[in-house]
Amino acid sequence: MKIFQINLLKFNTPNSGQKIDNVSRCENSSSPLMMSPRLEKDTVTFSGRIPSIVTPTMEDLINRTKAVDVLRYNILRLAKHDVPCPVCGGLMFDSEKSVTFDKKLLQCKNPTEILKCIEVYSKYLHPVESEILKMMKQDNLYHPERTLFEMLKRRLPRAEKRIVQHQSKIFSNIGLLSRKLPEEMRLNVQNLLNDSFDRILDPRETSRFSRQIFIYKLKNAIIPDTEKNKLREKLKIEFISKHSMSEENFESNMASYVETKLKVAISLWKVYTSNQMAILTEAYKLSKAYNNVDAFIVKYAKRDYKGADPDYKIATRMLNNSLATVEHVVAQSNRGTTEPKNLSLECAACNNGRGNDSILKQIEDNPNMPVNYRRFMKRLCDLHLQNIVEKSYITQLNKTYKRQSCGILDADLSIMNKRSNKKQKILYIQSGITPTKAERRQARKMKLKLKAHKNNRNKI
Ligand SMILES: [Zn+2]
Numbered sequence: 142m143k144i145f146q147i148n149l150l151k152f153n154t155p156n157s158g159q160k161i162d163n164v165s166r167c168e169n170s171s172s173p174l175m176m177s178p179r180l181e182k183d184t185v186t187f188s189g190r191i192p193s194i195v196t197p198t199m200e201d202l203i204n205r206t207k208a209v210d211v212l213r214y215n216i217l218r219l220a221k222h223d224v225p226c227p228v229c230g231g232l233m234f235d236s237e238k239s240v241t242f243d244k245k246l247l248q249c250k251n252p253t254e255i256l257k258c259i260e261v262y263s264k265y266l267h268p269v270e271s272e273i274l275k276m277m278k279q280d281n282l283y284h285p286e287r288t289l290f291e292m293l294k295r296r297l298p299r300a301e302k303r304i305v306q307h308q309s310k311i312f313s314n315i316g317l318l319s320r321k322l323p324e325e326m327r328l329n330v331q332n333l334l335n336d337s338f339d340r341i342l343d344p345r346e347t348s349r350f351s352r353q354i355f356i357y358k359l360k361n362a363i364i365p366d367t368e369k370n371k372l373r374e375k376l377k378i379e380f381i382s383k384h385s386m387s388e389e390n391f392e393s394n395m396a397s398y399v400e401t402k403l404k405v406a407i408s409l410w411k412v413y414t415s416n417q418m419a420i421l422t423e424a425y426k427l428s429k430a431y432n433n434v435d436a437f438i439v440k441y442a443k444r445d446y447k448g449a450d451p452d453y454k455i456a457t458r459m460l461n462n463s464l465a466t467v468e469h470v471v472a473q474s475n476r477g478t479t480e481p482k483n484l485s486l487e488c489a490a491c492n493n494g495r496g497n498d499s500i501l502k503q504i505e506d507n508p509n510m511p512v513n514y515r516r517f518m519k520r521l522c523d524l525h526l527q528n529i530v531e532k533s534y535i536t537q538l539n540k541t542y543k544r545q546s547c548g549i550l551d552a553d554l555s556i557m558n559k560r561s562n563k564k565q566k567i568l569y570i571q572s573g574i575t576p577t578k579a580e581r582r583q584a585r586k587m588k589l590k591l592k593a594h595k596n597n598r599n600k601i
Pocket residue numbers: 226227228229230231487488489490491492
């Protein structure tokens with residue numbers, strides 16, 4: 142690593158604290174690579190890789206975020222051409238359609254109208270939501286006065302019974318697997334399971350069971366305290382080196398910083414033993430509203446809508462699941478960039494379900510992904526032929542997917558080449574370089590003259 146001498150005055154970035162940390166490291170080492178003798182006060186030595194000597198100003202940073210926003214916006218705009226999701230294969234709903242749907246929904250006066258409004262967009266519904274719509278339409282035939290919320294409520298007891306049976310089975314499996322854990326962690330898991338059992342059997346609406354919170358707590362329970370403490374210490378050091386603030390604010394700020402960072406670290410934790418992994422796999426089997434009709438009924442029949450119109454909320458939820466979102470192929474937590482080649486489209490349900498998983502894990506969870514991915518890419522190629530998407534974006538995106546999935550996800554992009562000659566022709570005409578008839582005649586004459594001249598020269 143090279144050591145540079147840089148004037149601190151040039152460095153007025155918001156996170157200059159980090160650089161000072163590097164400075165102190167460098168001062169201790171008497172490296173022979175030092176380029177010039179140490180200077181006075183305002184000049185410090187800096188060790189580390191520097192991408193460019195010019196520090197970005199605030200304006201640069203704002204422009205850069207704007208550029209990313211424009212990029213995201215452009216990618217999201219593709220969704221309005223009915224692009225299928227590369228993971229689940231369902232058609233994606235774009236924000237423009239979502240706005241018109243919302244407007245229509247607000248004008249609906251009774252459940253029948255709401256159902257008709259949803260039906261217009263039925264091709265965008267995911268399997269669970271289509272099933273719910275079918276069920277609601279049938280109910281509506283016989284009881285047109287019944288609201289969507291009431292329909293779900295009436296089906297709640299049966300759905301809840303099935304869900305509780307399924308959950309209890311998974312809880313007992315987790316209990317059995319936890320017997321192999323060290324005593325301290327086994328007790329943690331046991332307490333969590335008891336609490337969850339109480340929750341799912343509790344008829345009151347205040348103590349609802351949440352799959353997401355359960356999985357987070359389970360991860361927390363199986364990571365040993367010693368590991369957590371180590372992580373906490375590391376985060377404390379990181380905070381101290383980053384910030385230089387007054388002592389009064391320091392303690393409280395540090396505590397909140399460390400705890401929130403620790404939460405993130407636990408949710409991203411990847412170092413598990415095989416037994417811990419088996420416990421988590423079992424927990425992930427818990428059904429959720431995205432993939433189970435009963436779970437959908439239980440979730441939205443028991444939900445507290447806090448004064449909002451439940452029917453409106455249920456109707457928007459049914460379509461919001463298919464809303465197109467920008468997806469980082471390499472997750473940002475794994476140092477994924479915001480370059481076009483790393484940005485793809487995915488429906489909201491698949492994007493939320495993925496979390497920070499790798500593409501390989503995603504394929505494992507969605508066995509149909511390779512087929513759906515090819516359909517997605519084919520649609521992009523079609524859009525390229527219609528002059529909507531750039532070819533380079535598609536080829537680069539395919540490369541990223543291919544690399545991340547170890548070759549499992551790979552699409553045939555040769556359809557795009559068909560048009561290449563045509564495209565050149567179109568560009569030729571559009572750019573105004575096409576010669577007129579007279580020009581062509583003149584060019585032909587010139588050619589003949591040149592030929593004659595050459596022939597003459599050869600004769601001599
Ligand atoms: Zn999807």
